[in-house]
Amino acid sequence: xxxxxxxxxxxxxxxxxxxxxxxxxxxxxxxxxxxxxxxxxxxxxxxxxxxxxxxxxxxxxxxxxxxxxxxxxxxxxxxxxxxxxxxxxxxxxxxxxxxxxxxxxxxxxxxxxxxxxxxxxxxxxxxxxxxxxxxxxxxxxxxxxxxxxxxxxxxxxxxxxxxxxxxxxxxxxxxxxxxxxxxxxxxxxxxxxxxxxxxxxxxxxxxxxxxxxxxxxxxxxxxxxxxxxxxxxxxxxxxxxxxxxxxxxxxxxxxxxxxxxxxxxxxxxxxxxxxxxxxxxxxxxxxxxxxxxxxxxxxxxxxxxxxxxxxxxxxxxxxxxxxxxxxxxxxxxxxxxxxxxxxxxxxxxxxxxxxxxxxxxxxxxxxxxxxxxxxxxxxxxxxxxxxxxxxxxxxxxxxxxxxxxxxxxxxxxxxxxxxxxxxxxxxxxxxxxxxxxxxxxxxxxxxxxxxxxxxxxxxxxx
Numbered sequence: 001x002x003x004x005x006x007x008x009x010x011x012x013x014x015x016x017x018x019x020x021x022x023x024x025x026x027x028x029x030x031x032x033x034x035x036x037x038x039x040x041x042x043x044x045x046x047x048x049x050x051x052x053x054x055x056x057x058x059x060x061x062x063x064x065x066x067x068x069x070x071x072x073x074x075x076x077x078x079x080x081x082x083x084x085x086x087x088x089x090x091x092x093x094x095x096x097x098x099x100x101x102x103x104x105x106x107x108x109x110x111x112x113x114x115x116x117x118x119x120x121x122x123x124x125x126x127x128x129x130x131x132x133x134x135x136x137x138x139x140x141x142x143x144x145x146x147x148x149x150x151x152x153x154x155x156x157x158x159x160x161x162x163x164x165x166x167x168x169x170x171x172x173x174x175x176x177x178x179x180x181x182x183x184x185x186x187x188x189x190x191x192x193x194x195x196x197x198x199x200x201x202x203x204x205x206x207x208x209x210x211x212x213x214x215x216x217x218x219x220x221x222x223x224x225x226x227x228x229x230x231x232x233x234x235x236x237x238x239x240x241x242x243x244x245x246x247x248x249x250x251x252x253x254x255x256x257x258x259x260x261x262x263x264x265x266x267x268x269x270x271x272x273x274x275x276x277x278x279x280x281x282x283x284x285x286x287x288x289x290x291x292x293x294x295x296x297x298x299x300x301x302x303x304x305x306x307x308x309x310x311x312x313x314x315x316x317x318x319x320x321x322x323x324x325x326x327x328x329x330x331x332x333x334x335x336x337x338x339x340x341x342x343x344x345x346x347x348x349x350x351x352x353x354x355x356x357x358x359x360x361x362x363x364x365x366x367x368x369x370x371x372x373x374x375x376x377x378x379x380x381x382x383x384x385x386x387x388x389x390x391x392x393x394x395x396x397x398x399x400x401x402x403x404x405x406x407x408x409x410x411x412x413x414x415x416x417x418x419x420x421x422x423x424x425x426x427x428x429x430x431x432x433x434x435x436x437x438x439x440x441x442x443x444x445x446x447x448x449x450x451x452x453x454x455x456x457x458x459x460x461x462x
Contacts, residue, residue, distance in 0.1 A: 004087045004096060008047055012124035014369060015041035015316070020048050021056070022064055026109070029075035033107040034119040034126035035099035036080050037137055039316060041121065046094040055092025064095055075111070078104040106137035122312075123369035132290055146290045147199040147329040150188045154196040154206060161187055161194060164204040167238070171339055184338075185331040198289065199331050202239060214289060216242045216280070218298040220253040226299070231431045240341055243280045246298055250276060253300050271305050271362070271377050275355040279375045281341060282349070283309035286328050291371070304378040313368045320349040320366065403428065404436050408445060408459055415456035 012018055015038075017031055022045060035041040045064070046056040056064060065084050072080050083098040106129065109117035118129040118137070129137065139146065156164065162176050165186060169176040178194065181187045186200035201210050215236035222228040233249050235242040255270045283296045288311025297308040314326040327333045336342045356364050356377075367374040406426060410417055417425075422433050440446035447458045 004042075004044070004094070005089065007042060008044065008051060008053060008089065008094070011051065012049060014121045014123055015039060017041065017043050017124070018047040018049055018051070019043065019045045020054050021045065022067055025071045025075060028068065028071050029109045030119045030126045032072045032076050032080050032082065032097075032099060033109060033117070034121040036076075036102040036107045037105050037119065037129070038101065038121035038312070040098075040100040043097040043099070044094055045097070046092065053090050053092050053094070055090075056095055058093045061086055061093065061095065068095075068097055075109055076107055077110045078102075078107060080107055103141070105141050106134055122371060132292070136288070136290055145328070145330055146288075147197065147202075147331045148185050149198050150190070150195050151198060151201060151210065152190075152195055154201065154210075156187065156194050156196060158194070164196075164200070164206075168203055184335055197331075199329075199335070202289065202332075203335075208236065211289060212236070213291075213293055213295045214239060216246045216284075216296045216298060218246055218249040218300075220300045222302075224301050224303050229431055229435065231429055239284045240336070240339065243277065243284060243341075246280055247273065247277055250298065250300065250305070254305070270379075272355045272359055275352045275364075276305070276307070276377070278349075278352050278355075279307045281336070283307055283373075285333055285336060285342065286314065286373075287311050288328060294372070303381075304376055306374055306376045308372050308374045310372055312371060313373055317366055317368050403432070404440060407433070407436050407440065411446070411457045412459050415458065417457070 007016055010016060015035075022028075023031070028043075031043055035043070046054055048054055068082075068084055072082065080099070080102065082100075083096075085096050085098075087094045087096050106114065106118045108114045109119070111117070115131075115134070116128070118134055119126045120129050120133060120137075121127075136146070139149075158178055161178060161181055165181060166176065168186075169180065174180060178187070178189075181200070182189060184199075185197050186203065187194045188197055196204065196206065198211075201207055202214055207214055215234060218233045218235070219226075219229055220231040222230050231249075231253055233245075235245040235249075237245070250271070251269070251273070256267060280296070280298075287296060287309040291310040294310035296310070297306075299306050299308070311328065313320075314328055333342070352364070356362060361380050363378045363380055365376045365378060367376065403426065407422060410422060410425060419430070419433055419437065422428070422437075423430060426433070437446065441448075445460055447460055449455050449458050
């Protein structure tokens with residue numbers, strides 16, 4: 001019962017919903033299906049949405065319990081059996097309806113049917129499940145995993161398979177063979193014909209065709225908003241190589257040697273690289289590859305660094321870092337373990353928490369209130385840090401202005417210079433030169449005369 005005492009002090013979330021009074025039958029059915037299709041949760045009746053305890057009529061407890069039971073039984077399919085009980089606090093009676101994550105998913109509102117009546121819990125609201133989510137719930141019921149599903153559109157010969165996975169077998173330091181590919185769930189043998197699984201596609205040159213979103217997008221923004229890019233890159237290569245490339249991007253865009261006081265050693269990055277790498281590995285391991293059009297994102301701002309991965313958490317956020325593990329892509333997990341990318345399942349967030357303890361100036365937050373999981377490394381503000389950041393921003397702005405002037409001067413000297421020439425001479429990234437030239441054109445200081453190959457730049461000094 002102490003758990004309920006703690007819950008009523010919280011705000012509504014993906015596992016908690018408050019109602020002042022018994023909800024209408026349709027709303028109750030939606031909530032029952034949403035919690036059962038997700039990670040379970042509590043419907044607490046007698047509390048308002050600001051966590052104020054109102055209570056229910058003690059004389060109507062039995063009647064209310066019967067209402068909850070009959071509505072859920074009559075309106076939901078397959079059958080949902082919650083725990084219903086009372087809890088007394090502040091001399092007021094609350095009615096608790098506790099739902100559990102079901103093995104009979106998807107549950108739906110009978111009168112609406114499966115397609116239009118299946119709900120999931122996102123944040124503090126019940127949302128109609130998308131077609132992709134519905135298929136995912138069906139797979140979960142049948143204990144099928146997306147990474148092991150066979151794509152019968154991609155038949156491969158033995159020679160083609162060896163060619164597709166040569167890089168992978170080289171890293172595994174194992175002899176290439178069809179039996180190895182089958183064991184790793186990269187291919188499936190169907191009556192003497194070999195077809196790629198989704199995992200096989202992800203690790204082959206077919207990835208760009210079938211999973212073009214299985215990539216990492218990185219961006220460094222100016223300030224604390226996403227208005228201006230200072231640097232950006234897309235890594236759609238092998239997903240393991242993409243992690244290392246993303247780490248290089250991060251190192252290129254964060255400070256080295258940022259110290260506070262004398263307790264930190266020299267050459268200390270402003271964010272813990274080992275923790276960031278663990279988050280990225282978790283992102284490629286646990287992301288939902290069935291969600292089309294969404295990729296892993298790394299966003300760096302002045303005040304924080306965040307990594308976003310498509311798909312909801314498979315376990316409660318509170319259990320992260322305590323050895324709990326439930327893999328959305330277990331065969332990918334086996335492969336990453338054999339590649340020694342991960343050591344042991346369920347230890348990633350434990351490592352992250354341990355590493356971040358050495359960074360008291362950072363706070364790590366995990367946002368799982370949507371169909372994405374976002375891990376944020378947020379800088380704690382202090383007057384000293386604020387002053388340092390202000391000075392640094394001023395220096396950066398000055399450097400930016402100097403670069404703009406150098407671009408203009410170079411184009412005065414040679415109007416035929418290309419963007420690549422400017423990048424080479426100034427030793428600046430593609431995104432940096434592109435941004436400066438775009439700003440100069442907006443400011444009316446630069447104009448393009450003629451086409452891309454035969455034209456030239458005109459510097460407008462007026």
